[in-house]
Amino acid sequence: MERRDFLKFGVLTGATATLTACEKPVQQLVRFVPEEDFVPGVATWKPSLCTLCPAGCGVTVRIMDGEAEVVRNGQRGILKMGLAKKLEGNARHPVNRGKLCARGQAGLQVTYHPDRVSGPLKRSSSRGSGDFQEIGWPEALSEVVTKLAELRSQQQADSIRFVTGEMRGHRRELINQFLASLGAPAAVQFAPLDEPVLRRANVLAFGRAAMPSFDLERANYVISFGADFLGTWNSPVAQSIGYGEMRRGRPGNRGKFVQVEQRMSQTGANADEWVPSSPGSEGLLALGLAHVIVKEGLRSNPTEINSSREVEEKLKDETYSPTQIATRTGISANRIERLAREMAAHPPSIAVIGGTPLAQTNGLFNALAVNLLNMVLGSIGSPGGMFFAPGASTVKEASSANQSVDFVAQVLSGGLENAEVLFLDNTNPVFAMPPSWQVSQKMKRTPFIVSFGRFMDETSVLADLILPDHSPLESWLDDVPESGTSEAVFTLAAPAMRPLHNTRAMPDVLLEIAHSLGGSVSEALPWKTFEEMLQASYRELARAERCHPTDGFEKFWGRMLEQGGWWDGQCQIHSPESPALEFQAPEFVPPRFDGSEQEFPFYFQPYVAEAFLDGSLAHLPWMQELPDALSTVMWGSWLELNPKTAEKLQIQQGDLIQVRSRHGSLETPAVLNPAIAFDVVAMPMGQGHAQFGRYAAQRGANPMSVVAPLQVEQVGSLAWAATRVSLSRTGRKGRLSLASGALYEQEKELELR
Amino acid sequence: MSHCWGMAVDLDRCTGCGACVIACQAENNVPTVGEEAAQKSRTMHWIRIERYYEGEFPNPRVRFRPVLCQQCDNAPCEPVCPTYASYHTSEGLNGQVYNRCIGTRYCANACPYTVRTFNFFNPVWDKPLHLQLNPEVSVRQIGVMEKCTFCIQRIKASEIQAKAENRALREGEPVPACVQSCPPKALVFGDLNDPDSEVSRLARSPRGAKLLSELGTQPKITYLQRDSWDGPNS
């Protein structure tokens, strides 16, 4: 049974399933690790799910008893309860196999953050002022219910908007059912790390809107075009595990890894060969490599495609010959030929694309070209190649491939101003979109905004009502990881600990609102709690043949909660369902950049910061103090430029630099980086929060404030790497905390005996 | 048989991701110090990832190197301590007894690997962040020197557990937090007294080297050099 079918099926039959559940209240029988069972001082490990990035790693939470200071019934006191002490990877989870990245481990601090919104808040003065007053849950919910009832009676339910961050599984399903029952349009997603360009390219090439997975363990040659796949991109833990095995897991066979990018990423730092092509020419380079392989007849295991003959003919065209593209890519013809021959001679080989090349205006071309290179290399669906996680067709893929794009379109077409009610969940577009799109100004015109935010960020501060969600460790969670596994995986987790604050789980709040509205809305969402909805839905999974639950649903459910989900070990690598689509060789589209070369001599490349991702983790003190892998900066932001460029501009390390584009300017200290092109400057995303708790607020600068509002052609998402900037000295020193001042090692500390 | 705990760091696997840094910080109650103190290099991390560039654009290279206490057999930090707070434990680790430490910082001066960190301030966890603290590890206060212990609390817990079950420790038990977290499995921990353990096998690798080996400190951590690609089967 495909996941898509399962989720649909579960949801359609949810009502019946709940009725069955009501006869026998299973949810009371299978309470997972009751609080009272803690042995003091002895750790219990409970499975949970990491929700900090889209990878969807399974975690185990180390729970020990402790005394938390809480408010109960208006009285402050201590409560003995199980407290999460540490997060580690769930050893049995197929995505991360016991491992967890730095960010995932710091997820603990989301729960214990001192600046969490600890109860419902209502705006008490003008919008954006940040003045809120505490309010009880009944009053808060009745405000929402009144508003929604009013809209429904006036037949204006279509003016309800719901914007979410990256979200999968039943949480998203519940939101959409809630909206459908109201007669409101489906939720739109805004997640800056979502790769709408790659999804579109995968739809065009493979008929799949999913993110790809890679069998790095068995690959002998990996070429990555800008993808920070060992750091922040796609499923970094799964990919890092595979990378380790590619390097040293097969005695006598060490795979080669080539990285194509203009600024060395943490991933690029591990490459055997680093290829600085010019910005936006990655796709052209990929076609050049494909050209050499096809022309010289080096294909060893070609993927059959319907139009392969035409594509091959087109690839053989001289426009893609190494000599023709050498100038444009900045890579010599000899080198292109050598790389092509190498990767053809050492199969299985994989091409990966992500990050900056997809954020150029010609991102779709770049992605399609790399997809084509993978086809030429024969890496689609074969061992040591790229594949799609079985049934990765999640709800998201089924509903819309380009959610983030929909949101951009909505912002630009006035969708925000025309909304009567705007719900926000786990997303911060005010911070992550360029100021020239005026998200904040547009939101200020929306009459009623409800945020489920756990923290007061730039977007939540504009809300009329904040209904704070539980932290992930306090919530029921489920997820269908989209990539990073060759098995079908459903991750499921019960709350690992009781809530610390007067918060409520967002899905439960939606259900409560629905029941208060009554009538058809209440009937469409018959579950009392989110837990009940999950049980009803997973009951259907238990009926599916593949699970073989011979001992009844209760046991199956208990097993799922004990191991953190369900996965199918027998299911091995699947090739995409329909790789044999009409596939055209993409036409080269040159990248466009905002600003003239004379006035703005540098390409400006924001990049996803290892510690903060898109900025959603900047509030965690552990992440603020984690030295950046390359620059070693802590607690701030910075601009990377080549020492030669710096010398020319008389800029020294730590000098405060003004970065200016046609759309804005910012100031940040300079950090010298010998591994960046002379005409490129780079800056990490994630700092520069106006508000986001005490550790992030008023710290560093947000690169989005200079990013031009260019869009990726034919996709519509933000082309955040297509801005040109100029640099000038301010004459002042910036605040810069470096873990290591030295670029080079003075004397070799480590040499073979 | 007594144990001799050691580690191998495969630099060919290490990607510099920093998972070990946070794992250690979470496990060992290592505080964050804030921007001002960080600017003065007063961060408290027990494990750091050194980054060294080689060459220049367009042919730059980067080497990452996780550095933690090397648990030297011939440790320069131990003889300089006037209060015997730094001492050699019976299992050969470089112990640090916090309640003996009076903060002379001689050990930090003597350590060639600069892995010892000094509490310039009393650590503060803004409530309720203090709930994340691991009750199995003490919280060090101002004036005390601290450093990597190879997660001694995990070693002790495993030993106590094994004794309760009347058995010897198994391979893969105990595991320090950094080793547990490492996604590409660059860090390997085990008993060097057991010639069949994975760490012993890796310590014998021809790629193996000790950090600043010419100083004669005899570290218990072996670094396996990063390899290069010169064609197939290299």
Add this chain to the structure above:
Amino acid sequence: MLQHRLGALAFSLVSVATFLLCSCARSRSANDSSPGSEPFFTPAHPTVANAVKEFLGWRATPIQPIAFPHNKHIANGIACMVCHTGVSKGPVAGIPSDKLCMRCHEFLASDRAEVKKVAGYFNSGLDVPWQRVYGFSPSAHVKFNHAPHIRAGVDCSRCHGDVTNMTVAVRAVQINMGFCLGCHRAQQASTDCVTCHF
């Protein structure tokens, strides 16, 4: 005698001076997220009084929120481990949550004033804020694990005194490093520092 007095005076003057000096030098702005703002006397002791008390082994007698009668419970045949459940399983013996108290006291002696106090906490959803009787000062950096001691056959009273005759628990045994080491040496248990200090 005079010499002794002068010595004591000099000591206190030096202490106060050091205290003032240190607290001035180390006090930092409160809004800085970096740690450390309270004054301190020595690294281990925030104030002179605190240092003197610890040196002399003075500890304030804890005032428990409820006058719990250990003797009555033990006389009724309730063994230590019924409430201190962790003692044979892990490092901490543990003080039970009021939920455990209420398992019996929902019906038993529910009219007594002290039991009503427990019920009050229980009904408000909070726990009884019991005060620590034993335990080590944080500056001792001792990690004590109960379970191996129980397994080695050490009787509870060895360290906790004769609780059968106590109402609220009192510190009946002076526990210091000498006390621990005496036993460890006699039993040939490890006396390596990191056995307990980490």
